[in-house]
Amino acid sequence: MAIEPLIEIEAGQGPRSSGVTYQDLLDAETREVPEVLRMQAARETPVVRVPIDRYTSQEFHDLEVEKVWKKVWQFACREEQIPEPGDHTVYDIANLSILVLRDESGEIRAHHNVCLHRGRALKDFDGNSSDLRCPFHGWTWNLDGSLKEIPCRWDFPDVDQDDYALPPVKVALWGGFVFINLDPDCEPFENHIGDLGKHFERWPLEKRYTEAHVAKLLRCNWKVAQEAFMEAYHVVGTHPQILAGIGDANTQYDAWDTFSRAMTPNMTPSPHLTEEPTEQEMINSMLSVSLDEGPMFNVPEDMTARQMLGQMTRMQLQAQVPSVQELTDAELADSFYYTLFPNFHPWGAYNKIVYRFRPYKNKPNECIMEVLFLSPFRGRRPPAAKVKWIDFDAPWSDAIPEFGSLAKVFSQDAYNIPHVQKGLEAAQHTHVTFANYQETKIRHFHTLLEKYLQA
Amino acid sequence: MKLRHAMTGAIYTNRPDGRVDVELDGKTGVFETTGEYVSGELRQADPHMLDWMRDSQPVPNRRTGNMGVGAAEAAGPAGVALPQLGTSTRTEGRKGHMDLGLNGRKVLVTAATRGIGLSIAQHFADEGCDVALCARGEGGIETATKDLEARGAKVFARAVDVADGGAFKQFVADAADALGGLDIFVSNASGGAGPGEKAWQASFDVDMMGAVRGVDAALPSLEASDAGSVIFISSTAALEYLGVPQAYNAMKAALIAHAGDMSQALAPKGVRVNVISPGPVYFEGGNWEMIKQAMPAMYEGALAQCAIGRMGAPEEIARAVVFLASPAASLITGANLVCDGGFTKRMPF
Numbered sequence: 164m165a166i167e168p169l170i171e172i173e174a175g176q177g178p179r180s181s182g183v184t185y186q187d188l189l190d191a192e193t194r195e196v197p198e199v200l201r202m203q204a205a206r207e208t209p210v211v212r213v214p215i216d217r218y219t220s221q222e223f224h225d226l227e228v229e230k231v232w233k234k235v236w237q238f239a240c241r242e243e244q245i246p247e248p249g250d251h252t253v254y255d256i257a258n259l260s261i262l263v264l265r266d267e268s269g270e271i272r273a274h275h276n277v278c279l280h281r282g283r284a285l286k287d288f289d290g291n292s293s294d295l296r297c298p299f300h301g302w303t304w305n306l307d308g309s310l311k312e313i314p315c316r317w318d319f320p321d322v323d324q325d326d327y328a329l330p331p332v333k334v335a336l337w338g339g340f341v342f343i344n345l346d347p348d349c350e351p352f353e354n355h356i357g358d359l360g361k362h363f364e365r366w367p368l369e370k371r372y373t374e375a376h377v378a379k380l381l382r383c384n385w386k387v388a389q390e391a392f393m394e395a396y397h398v399v400g401t402h403p404q405i406l407a408g409i410g411d412a413n414t415q416y417d418a419w420d421t422f423s424r425a426m427t428p429n430m431t432p433s434p435h436l437t438e439e440p441t442e443q444e445m446i447n448s449m450l451s452v453s454l455d456e457g458p459m460f461n462v463p464e465d466m467t468a469r470q471m472l473g474q475m476t477r478m479q480l481q482a483q484v485p486s487v488q489e490l491t492d493a494e495l496a497d498s499f500y501y502t503l504f505p506n507f508h509p510w511g512a513y514n515k516i517v518y519r520f521r522p523y524k525n526k527p528n529e530c531i532m533e534v535l536f537l538s539p540f541r542g543r544r545p546p547a548a549k550v551k552w553i554d555f556d557a558p559w560s561d562a563i564p565e566f567g568s569l570a571k572v573f574s575q576d577a578y579n580i581p582h583v584q585k586g587l588e589a590a591q592h593t594h595v596t597f598a599n600y601q602e603t604k605i606r607h608f609h610t611l612l613e614k615y616l617q618a
Numbered sequence: 619m620k621l622r623h624a625m626t627g628a629i630y631t632n633r634p635d636g637r638v639d640v641e642l643d644g645k646t647g648v649f650e651t652t653g654e655y656v657s658g659e660l661r662q663a664d665p666h667m668l669d670w671m672r673d674s675q676p677v678p679n680r681r682t683g684n685m686g687v688g689a690a691e692a693a694g695p696a697g698v699a700l701p702q703l704g705t706s707t708r709t710e711g712r713k714g715h716m717d718l719g720l721n722g723r724k725v726l727v728t729a730a731t732r733g734i735g736l737s738i739a740q741h742f743a744d745e746g747c748d749v750a751l752c753a754r755g756e757g758g759i760e761t762a763t764k765d766l767e768a769r770g771a772k773v774f775a776r777a778v779d780v781a782d783g784g785a786f787k788q789f790v791a792d793a794a795d796a797l798g799g800l801d802i803f804v805s806n807a808s809g810g811a812g813p814g815e816k817a818w819q820a821s822f823d824v825d826m827m828g829a830v831r832g833v834d835a836a837l838p839s840l841e842a843s844d845a846g847s848v849i850f851i852s853s854t855a856a857l858e859y860l861g862v863p864q865a866y867n868a869m870k871a872a873l874i875a876h877a878g879d880m881s882q883a884l885a886p887k888g889v890r891v892n893v894i895s896p897g898p899v900y901f902e903g904g905n906w907e908m909i910k911q912a913m914p915a916m917y918e919g920a921l922a923q924c925a926i927g928r929m930g931a932p933e934e935i936a937r938a939v940v941f942l943a944s945p946a947a948s949l950i951t952g953a954n955l956v957c958d959g960g961f962t963k964r965m966p967f
Contacts, residue, residue, distance in 0.1 A: 399625065403624050406625065407624055433624070435624075436625075451670070451674065453621065454621060454622060459767075459768060460764075560672075571670055574669055575669050575670060578666060
C-alpha cells in the first residue's frame with residue numbers, strides 16, 4: 164500500500180498552539196541570535212497516513228532492506244571509535260554486516276564483513292588487527308581490501324588475485340561521523356547531507372568525543388522507537404513531571420530536503436497547564452525536585468528560569484567551549500533535535516545527545532535504540548566510550564551512570580514502546596494518523612521513505 | 619520522593635515497600651511501579667509517573683556504591699585524559715562487585731570545598747556515605763553542600779579555620795552529633811607551602827595540629843564505630859627533596875610519623891590509621907595550574923618527573939582514600955600509600 168498526500172498546506176498556514184512562538188522567545192534574547200535559529204522551512208510537509216503493516220510485516224521489513232538500507236547513506240560509527248591503523252568496528256544493519264576500519268595510511272575504509280571463500284563473517288567483534296583473517300580457513304586480506312593470502316593457494320587455480328579483493332563499501336566523513344553506503348552507484352554524500360553542515364557550523368560535532376554510548380534493545384519496529392523521539396507532542400502524556408518547565412506545544416518544526424528539525428523551548432510553561440508556574444517551579448520541575456524537599460537551586464529575583472539555566476550551562480561548558488559567552492540562552496537551555504533520513508538524530512547546540520535507531524537482526528518487531536553523548540573537550544581527545552548494551556527486559560535506568568536523570572526520561576518513553584507494537588499488531592484499522600504540525604518530522608520521514616521505495 | 623502530576627494534580631509519593639501512594643481529590647490508592655493497582659479507593663494512576671517514581675527511589679536504595687568512574691568524570695576536570703573504569707570489554711556478566719562496605723557510613727573531611735578534598739567528599743557521597751566538611755570560606759561551603767546533597771548524602775558543613783583549635787574541635791564534635799556518629803576522619807587541610815617562620819607556624823597549626831586535634835575530637839565516635847578509620851593526607855614532598863627546604867615538607871613528614879604512632883596506639887580500639895601521599899595533582903584553580911602559568915619551567919620539570927607522563931587528577935587520589943578508609947581495607951593500618959604516577963624515584967620497600 165503506497166502513501167499519498169491527503170492535504171497540501173502552505174508554510175505558516177496551519178493552525179498553531181496558544182502561547183508564545185519559538186521566534187517570540189528568541190526576540191527576548193540579550194545576545195545576537197544566530198541565523199540558524201531564525202530559519203523556518205519554506206514549505207510544510209504534506210499530510211499523509213501511513214499503512215500499519217509498515218510497522219509490523221516481514222515483507223515490508225524486507226522491502227526496507229532492499230530499498231533503503233542497501234541504498235541510503237547511513238551513520239556507521241564515530242571516527243574516534245577507530246583512531247589507530249588496524250582499528251575496526253562491525254556495523255550490522257538488519258541482515259547486513261559492514262566492517263569499518265582505519266587502514267595503514269590512516270584512511271577510513273569499509274568492506275562487507277564477509278569472507279569471499281565460504282562466507283563466514285570476517286570479524287565478530289570490534290578490535291585491532293594488521294590484516295583481515297577469516298577464522299574458518301584463514302583466507303586473509305590486507306586492510307585496503309586486497310587479497311593477501313590463501314592457505315594452500317595451489318588448490319584455488321580459478322581464483323584471480325584481483326577478482327577476489329574485498330568489494331569496497333562507500334564511505335563519507337561528516338562531523339566526526341563515518342557514513343557508509345552499500346550502493347556502488349549511490350548519489351554523492353554531499354547531496355544527501357545537504358545543508359545540514361550549515362546548521363552545525365556554530366556547534367562543530369567533529370570537536371567532540373564520545374563520552375558515553377548506550378545501546379538498548381526494544382521490542383518494536385525501529386520506526387516506532389524512532390518516532391517517539393521526533394516530536395514534543397507526547398510530553399503531556401508521557402512526561403507529566405516536566406510540564407511546568409517545557410513549552411512542549413510551542414515547539415517549532417521544520418523540514419528541509421533530507422533532514423528535519425524541532426526546537427522545543429525549555430523554562431517556559433507548557434500551554435497545557437491551567438495555572439502559570441513560577442520561575443522557581445520551572446527549575447524545580449526540570450530537576451524533578453521532591454515536593455517535601457527544598458529547591459536544589461534558587462532562581463535569583465532579577466533572573467528568569469530560562470536565563471538561569473542558560474547561565475548554569477555556560478558555567479558548565481566554559482572550560483571546554485571558548486565561545487560559550489556568545490551563545491544565546493536558547494542554545495544553552497532548549498532542545499534542538501535534528502533527523503537526517505533515515506535514522507540519524509544529532510541534537511543541536513551543546514546538548515550532547517545523538518540517537519540512532521535500527522532494526523535488530525532481521526526482524527520487523529525488534530530494534531536497537533542507541534544514545535551517544537558527544538561532549539566538548541580541551542586538549543588531547545579522550546578515548547571514546549565503549550558501547551554498553553541494555554537487554555530487552557532491563558530498564559533504561561540502568562544507564563543512569565551514563566545519562567543521569569535523562570535515563571529516567573528514556574525509561575518513560577520506552578514504557579510505551581512495546582505497547583505501541585502490541586497495539587499495531589492487534590489493530591483492525593489500516594492506517595496511523597499524524598498531527599499536521601507537531602508530527603511534521605515523522606510525516607517528512609515517511610514522505611522520504613516512500614521516495615526510496617518508489618525509486 | 620514526592621511529585622505532583624502537572625495535569626491532574628495527583629500527588630505521587632514513594633513508599634518504603636517500593637510501591638507508590640497516589641492521592642487525588644481526597645482519594646488515595648497504592649500502585650506497583652509497573653502500573654498495577656494494589657489497594658485503595660483511587661484506582662487509576664499514570665504509568666509514566668509510576669515509572670519515574672521507580673527510578674527515583676529514595677536513599678539508600680538508589681545509592682548502590684560503585685566506585686567505577688562515571689562517564690561524566692572520565693575526561694577529568696581539566697580535560698586531562700584519564701583511564702576509564704567500567705569500560706572493560708570482557709565477557710558480559712563478569713562485572714566486579716567489591717563492596718567497600720561504605721553505604722550509610724559517616725565521614726568527616728577537612729578542607730573539602732575544592733580540589734582533592736572535594737573529590738574525596740564526592741566519592742564518599744557516591745558510595746552512600748553522609749559527609750561532614752569544613753573549609754575557611756563560606757562561599758565554597760554552600761556549593762559543596764549542594765553538590766553532595768545532590769548525590770544523596772546528608773551533609774553537615776561549617777566555615778571553620780582548622781588552625782583555630784577550639785572552634786575546630788567543637789566542629790568535629792558537632793558533626794558527630796549531627797550525623798549520628800563518625801566512622802571515618804580524613805585530615806586533608808593544609809597551611810600550604812611558603813617561606814619563613816609564618817609558614818612554619820601555619821603548617822604546624824593546620825597540617826599537624828589539624829590531624830592531632832581532629833583525631834582527638836573524633837576518637838569517641840571512631841571507637842564506637844565498628845569500622846573506625848583515619849586518613850592523613852601527606853605529600854611526596856615528605857619523601858624526596860623538592861628543591862627548596864620548606865615547613866610544608868617537614869610537617870608532611872611529621873604526619874607520616876604520627877600516623878604510624880597512632881596506628882599502633884589505636885589498633886586495640888579498632889581504629890585504623892593510614893596515610894595517602896599524593897604527588898603532583900593538577901586541577902583547575904589548583905597550585906599546579908598556578909605554577910604552570912607563573913613558573914612554566916618548574917611545571918615542566920615536575921611533569922617530566924611523572925613516570926606515567928602526566929600529573930594526577932583529584933579523583934585518582936579520592937579513589938585511593940575511599941578504598942583505604944573503607945572496611946574493605948580492614949587489614950591495612952600504619953601504611954603510607956604513595957599515589958604519584960611514578961613521580962618519586964625511591965625504591966618502595
